[in-house]
Amino acid sequence: MHNASHLPRRVEVIEHAWIPMSDGCRLSARLWLPEHAQAHPVPAVLEYIPYRKSDATAVRDSTIHPYLAGHGYASVRVDMRGSGDSEGVMLDEYLPIEQQDCDQVIAWLAAQPWCTGKVAMIGISWGGVAALQAAVRNPPALATIVPVCASVDRYYDDGGYYVGGLAGQTVGWGAIMLGFNSRPPDPQVVGEQWKALWLQRLEAPLFVQTWLEHQRRDALWIQGSPCEHYDKFNCPVYAVTGWADCWPNTVLRLFEHLPPGVPRRGLIGPWGHTYPHLGFPGPDAGFLQQVVRWFDRWLKGVDNGVDAEPEFCAYLMQQVPATPDHAERPGRWIAEAHWPFSSVVRERRYFNAGRLDETLPLAGAFAIRSPQSCGLGSGEYMPWYTTAEKSAQLPLDQREDDGKSVCFDTPPLTEPLELLGTPSVALGVTVDQPVALVAARLCDVAPDGASTLVSFGILNLARRVSRERPSPLTPGERYNVSVRLNDTGYRFVPGHRLRLALSSSYWPMAWPVPGEPTVTVNAADSYLELPVRLGNAEMARPPALGEAEGAPPLPVETLTRGRNVRTITRDIETGGVTLEIIKDAGRVRLPHNRMEIESVTNERFSIRDDDPLSANADYTCEYAIGRADWQTRTRGRLRMSSTGEHFIVEAQLEAFQSDVRLFDKTWNLKIPRDGF
Numbered sequence: 001m002h003n004a005s006h007l008p009r010r011v012e013v014i015e016h017a018w019i020p021m022s023d024g025c026r027l028s029a030r031l032w033l034p035e036h037a038q039a040h041p042v043p044a045v046l047e048y049i050p051y052r053k054s055d056a057t058a059v060r061d062s063t064i065h066p067y068l069a070g071h072g073y074a075s076v077r078v079d080m081r082g083s084g085d086s087e088g089v090m091l092d093e094y095l096p097i098e099q100q101d102c103d104q105v106i107a108w109l110a111a112q113p114w115c116t117g118k119v120a121m122i123g124i125s126w127g128g129v130a131a132l133q134a135a136v137r138n139p140p141a142l143a144t145i146v147p148v149c150a151s152v153d154r155y156y157d158d159g160g161y162y163v164g165g166l167a168g169q170t171v172g173w174g175a176i177m178l179g180f181n182s183r184p185p186d187p188q189v190v191g192e193q194w195k196a197l198w199l200q201r202l203e204a205p206l207f208v209q210t211w212l213e214h215q216r217r218d219a220l221w222i223q224g225s226p227c228e229h230y231d232k233f234n235c236p237v238y239a240v241t242g243w244a245d246c247w248p249n250t251v252l253r254l255f256e257h258l259p260p261g262v263p264r265r266g267l268i269g270p271w272g273h274t275y276p277h278l279g280f281p282g283p284d285a286g287f288l289q290q291v292v293r294w295f296d297r298w299l300k301g302v303d304n305g306v307d308a309e310p311e312f313c314a315y316l317m318q319q320v321p322a323t324p325d326h327a328e329r330p331g332r333w334i335a336e337a338h339w340p341f342s343s344v345v346r347e348r349r350y351f352n353a354g355r356l357d358e359t360l361p362l363a364g365a366f367a368i369r370s371p372q373s374c375g376l377g378s379g380e381y382m383p384w385y386t387t388a389e390k391s392a393q394l395p396l397d398q399r400e401d402d403g404k405s406v407c408f409d410t411p412p413l414t415e416p417l418e419l420l421g422t423p424s425v426a427l428g429v430t431v432d433q434p435v436a437l438v439a440a441r442l443c444d445v446a447p448d449g450a451s452t453l454v455s456f457g458i459l460n461l462a463r464r465v466s467r468e469r470p471s472p473l474t475p476g477e478r479y480n481v482s483v484r485l486n487d488t489g490y491r492f493v494p495g496h497r498l499r500l501a502l503s504s505s506y507w508p509m510a511w512p513v514p515g516e517p518t519v520t521v522n523a524a525d526s527y528l529e530l531p532v533r534l535g536n537a538e539m540a541r542p543p544a545l546g547e548a549e550g551a552p553p554l555p556v557e558t559l560t561r562g563r564n565v566r567t568i569t570r571d572i573e574t575g576g577v578t579l580e581i582i583k584d585a586g587r588v589r590l591p592h593n594r595m596e597i598e599s600v601t602n603e604r605f606s607i608r609d610d611d612p613l614s615a616n617a618d619y620t621c622e623y624a625i626g627r628a629d630w631q632t633r634t635r636g637r638l639r640m641s642s643t644g645e646h647f648i649v650e651a652q653l654e655a656f657q658s659d660v661r662l663f664d665k666t667w668n669l670k671i672p673r674d675g676f
Contacts, residue, residue, distance in 0.1 A: 007070025010035040028085035032069035037114035043299035050083035063550035094224035110141035155221035174208025175619030175638035182634035217467035236263035242271030270329035272384030286546030310335035322397035335542035371609035374404035375506035398451035405501035421531030428525025434472035436517035439506035457485035470675025508605040512612030562586030598624040
């Protein structure tokens, strides 16, 4: 990233301001104002998240908000209720009170003397979801949103019941939030009430308990899911994500469902869960320059040609060595003028004795019964979430998982094959048990046999009709089902083969079903459907995104260096496999407030190939925050296992001031399985 140290306008930083809510709670904000904004008001840009503006996101924020302010916008970071230096308690994600607070923050910003009355929202992940939710509610001052790596469906695409299975990440995200919620506010900001506020936070409920008590897509998940209210969008939307992100589908879902006439732009790069100007794997992009142009058009009314540019721009990836830590992804940028994409057609490939053919297959059937460890090559659920540095978070070579699956290959390609959109697999199946999973993976197989993951999808067959009401399978009865894979933009080159791999397990991305079902697929009723992008001379020219740039990042003083460790170990005697991930960010000191921060998480996923009930997910997380003689530390642990009838959750949260333990709480939960 290029450091743009000379910006068009000088910037004033207000380290802390209180924003009052109607119920008396106060939210803490950090502001970057263009010089002379009090005399010459400017539009405001809001980022609204629960991740601690004063320390945890301070370095990242320093690349974004001063940049926007330097281009004539009042840029504002607000800690959500119960997080960072804000008052209150956070009881769960995306609750109505969180959304109501957001509307009040927007109204407060619009009313400030340095604001023109127009407000935009920008945000990644939770912040992107918050922006989409705000667009549904349409507060009067909201003029446009830029959601990045966000979700429109809290149940299907978010961290709870990811792509149709109960994700191991449900446990992980619950453990992370247990740790995140436990961190105290800063006494230098909130004063003597810091300890009382901290103790209130420590009593917050265990998020994962709530999620497991709502295994159906019920009112808990429907509330706050933007996909329920596409018709209410009316402000311009610039939606952004990465193909390697856990939520690559949001941009095209928005394009598919936004009302006609709503201005929209979509940008998808090769990145994981990160802002594009910090994008890994690369290439990164001049994201902030594009955001400034977008805001200039919709907040200032500048006629800068944004309206005439293609609606959609994406990076069409090519095969990369099948390693989990590549820093750059080969490929090229492409564009589509409008939705639906005129260059994309749906093509089918059929299953025929291990091959993917373009002709209908003969009658036949094949059985899928995978070892429980199939899926260990999937990579991180949310890659690049913890760090913007190169580390082994992307999928491994898929050959081991391919060997635990039933695979179908095309012949070596004689011409390039480009995909853009949503692959899917139709299956005619019979199953010998009431509950089963099917995982489908699309892979690029190189001439030397290396297998690179392109996309995947998971279907819990008991939820084949409805995620609201599970429908157990009748053993021996035939069902026609469809597995939707994640959206992708990909170019297969000549000499390579396209592989479809089908498995009945995908650990730890999906929690195992209780038994070891055999899924029998009738080839005559089954096929792979691909979004094939045709080459023609009428394709739109992609805009020049420019070199990634941002304001110079906040310097930090490294006190202890961190480390990232990822290991897979196998017990040959028992058939057990363990995936362990250590994310140690080290300890750093921030210069603007002298705060020292430290975080270490350890994740262990273990399972035996012959026993789905051996699955265990075990997370520990430690966070230290302090300065001088004020030192705090929290330690959380969350462990999940299961029987045939229940999920078993054990959790503990401890909090320390210096070496004195102030808080210790445990949970021991037994929650009935409901279609999982």
